[in-house]
Amino acid sequence: MTSPRSGPLLVAVLLASLVAGVSAEDWPQILGPTRDGVYRGTTRLAASFPENGPPTVWTKKVGEGFAGPAVAAGRVFLFHRIGRDEIVEALDAETGTAPPPRTATTSGSTKGRARCRSSPAAVSTPTVRKGC
Numbered sequence: 399m400t401s402p403r404s405g406p407l408l409v410a411v412l413l414a415s416l417v418a419g420v421s422a423e424d425w426p427q428i429l430g431p432t433r434d435g436v437y438r439g440t441t442r443l444a445a446s447f448p449e450n451g452p453p454t455v456w457t458k459k460v461g462e463g464f465a466g467p468a469v470a471a472g473r474v475f476l477f478h479r480i481g482r483d484e485i486v487e488a489l490d491a492e493t494g495t496a497p498p499p500r501t502a503t504t505s506g507s508t509k510g511r512a513r514c515r516s517s518p519a520a521v522s523t524p525t526v527r528k529g530c
Contacts, residue, residue: 426470426526456494461485463520470526479504479520486524 423439424431437443444452461480468475474489487499 424470424526426468426528428466428468428523428525455492458487458489458494461519465520466523468524468526473526475524475526477520477522477524484520 423437423441427433429435430437432438458476460476461478461483463476463478465477469491472491474491476485476487476489478485482504483501484504485499485501487496489496
């Protein structure tokens with residue numbers, strides 16, 4: 399399992415691979431458009447990566463979280479937490495730029511979240527509805 403602190407590296411690698419050739423099909427929710435984790439797009443995926451990995455297109459410093467990105471309509475949607483603030487961002491897939499993020503401050507309480515008590519981080523992958 400990945401540590402929440404390795405998030406920036408993981409996001410950079412995922413974004414580089416998404417922007418560098420997998421952009422032909424949106425990935426608007428967890429496990430993709432059909433929620434089975436299978437890519438069915440027409441653009442061929444790379445058979446292998448260079449020894450040092452794919453080229454980095456852009457990076458984004460993010461907070462803690464176990465949520466994967468969602469990709470739709472040319473944007474990368476991220477959900478993460480910094481302190482008590484849960485943040486949703488819609489980044490331009492090509493440049494990494496974004497309008498101001500949506501932020502909600504949590505109460506810090508874990509009441510009613512028995513399964514999440516050990517996770518102070520964002521844990522839900524965003525779902526993007528068509529037309530949004």
